[in-house]
Amino acid sequence: MELPKHYDSKEAEPKWQNYWVKEKIFAFDPDSDKKIFSVDTPPPTVSGKMHIGHAFMYSQMDFIARYKRMNGFNLFYPFGTDDNGLATERLIEKMKGVKGSKMDRSEFAKLCLDTLEKELRPEYLADWKRIGISCDWNIFYTTLDEHSQRISQRMFLDLVKQKRVERKFSPITFCPVCQTAIAQVEMEDVEKTTELVYVKGKVETGEFIIYATTRPELHPSCVGVSIDEAGDYVSVGLENGEKWIISKDACETMQEEFGFKVLETYKGKKIVGKKVDIAFAPLPVPITHDISVKTEYGTGVVYYCTYGGLDCVEWMARHTDVEAINIMDFTGRYCVGPYKGMHSDEARKGAVEDLEKQNFLVKKESMDHTSNVHERCGTPIEYVATEQWFIKYLDLKKDFLKRGNELKWYPAHMKNRYDNWIKGLQWDWCISRQRFSGIPFPVWYDKEGTPIFADEKDLPVDPLKDLPKGYKKGEVVGEKDVIDTWATSSLTPQLAAELFKDKPVFKKLLPMDLRPQAHDIITFWLFNTVVRSHLHDNRLPWKDVMISGWALDPRGKKMSKSKGDVVEPQKVIEQYSADGLRFWSAASKLGDDLAYQEKDLVTGEKFITKLWNASKFALMHLEDYSGKKPKQLEAVDAWILSRMSSIVKSATASFEKYEYSKARAELDVFFWHDFCDQYLEIVKDRLYNPDVRGKAERESAQYALYETLLAVLKLMAPIMPHITEEIYHLFFASKEKCKSIHISSWPTLDMVDAKSDALGALAVFAVTQARKAKTEKNLSLKEPIVSLALKGKVSKKDFETIKDDIMAATKAEEIVYDVLDSKSEIDYESDVQI
């Protein structure tokens, strides 16, 4: 058999991708008895093109999927897209020139679904197909369609039944200029200089407690003052007779400026409970202890307003007996106190002036800090309290930690991030969003404002259009808020599995076997999914999680559009190949970030070329291969089969632990050096010249060649699915009677043999020494060797079994072999006479 001179990945890759679809190679068989391996593929957001990070992570996921498939598993390997988020919404608004908020909700949702289905998704998915992801593309879901809406709403109702959801007042981030609620992704950090003002609060003892703030305009909503009960505080006396309370740390920095005398030092605990009159606040507030207070910041005293920022929100969560004074409403203006009707800037000026006039101001200083602004208009965000839906789960932290321990983490250290996150959790999970599109809450309110929940049978519902059973128009008001996208995408195992709800196989799909994902979303996506599965089904969503790293720019930093160093996978594939891209993705250890280096793609391409050429050589000599195992295996053939067997064993072990990179590296070295450089060169003579070397000797080589090349192809198939399929089809497919290497059986070669290893190593040594001698004399490798003296630790009798092969490979005219003492420090010795 003669292979074409070159392998053309541009032609071959799409060809095989089409073949796999046409032949249903990756189709899940719901009726099969084979063991299922299920993958909870994280659905990417359709917000443009697939980026290199996606290509990196999804390739790594696919290595495992393909490995499992070859190990006889019936793969449940769905693909979904997360179309529920803001990014998609924005993209469609831009494309269609519409404003979602000005449209009817269900009309906008329909527009989104249509645009996604007809225009965006096919092109987007083509990128995934082009890197050779072996999902069953018929098992597809979108987090926005009826199927997902029904499940998401049903799960919400399930939580209602369990009394795990509640509606309560809570602040949301809000842009006072755009007058809209904004999500975290819409905010950006801005570094700016602000004025930090130090203010006096009158304590019931007659002393003043000093606190610093950048938001003095919030004074009318001050609800508390906190200190650190374990920290050191001091009372100091000023010349004018005033006594101030500040932390000991603050005292040291302020003493010079104010020239006060320290009267008393004590622990913060001493002043806890004392009442303080705060300027413009309606009521005196007690001094409390709070864990967030550090004596080394400011004056070691913090005042909390509702709401000045996330710190205030968290403080409120810890001080549940305190009632909030909501100082701002959705007009973006203050609604209580002396600055009623004003925006923040105006109010701040007024507040500083008033504090100064009324002698509450201690000092002003400027400071730099980062604050959150709305990325669209640059306005600093505000916090406005409104009613929100929450999933109550803070009481379950221990259970979540336990679930984390039950989960098998690859790599193991990634669990730390999960644990760390849970330990720091202070809020319940707010699942409502004041956005115009998304999955609606299945909730209405009656005239008293009591929620009415939809009947599960009627799902999905849109409460802005539909009515609850037994109510007429005008009797109820539908919930306008939508369910947060994470509250739906935390249900991906259910979204995928329920596509088979009516089949018996459904029971076997959950929990899933594997969740692959990158490390940046452990704290929300992974965690949220564990939470939902725990709450709804009292079990883990999956058995294993495989955490990928990130693709970084060539200097090891995050790629960014503004720096212009974004690598587009589409271009990489264009220039190199999908197999090359995947080979690169397999270069980093699971969980490790990988800096993009173009040379790695070149290495992959070279591997492809080498594999092609080596196969060309092998298949040329296998044309007349009988397929039978020879009675007598030549020593060098036994050696390569032994080495191959070792590689099969360790590569298999590596894949089992999701360590595809180790498998790749080992196979790479074996294939290139042991197989191509050494074995093929040694065995060449026997293959070409059976008349001289013997027919049986050639058949032995054919057997080794067949088995080894096939094993190499199969081990490499998960990582480079196209080139391996191409070669497989040129020869092996018909022999093995199998439609695709990807559903062929994983190699189980079990021919490890220590004696063969020793003989092979000696042969390799001899060949290497001969090459070295010729190279040193600047001679061609074809140059004959007059005499080759060789010493080793194998017996003379055993040496005879490799002697002819060595003579042929080195072009030695004579070989003299001696046995070294078994205690000798060196293993081999040689003397080459040319």
Place this chain on the structure above:
RNA sequence: GGGCCCAUGGUUUAGCGGCUAUAACGUCGCCCUUACAAGGCGAAUGUCACCGGUUCAAUUCCGGUUGGGCCCACCA
């Protein structure tokens, strides 16, 4: 500030108690060798970040320092 990861020839990396520290890219020299010049053979290049400790023995284990990366919190 809290947490996690990382530090090995010019670059990217393997090894994670004991061989002369692995390989690729790059560099240099040689070679058309019946698969491959998009190749082959060979060579040079490393106080394994720094300082201590444990050990007969440390690149490997422990503690600290420095430098990088990421996630979270951002601060009165």
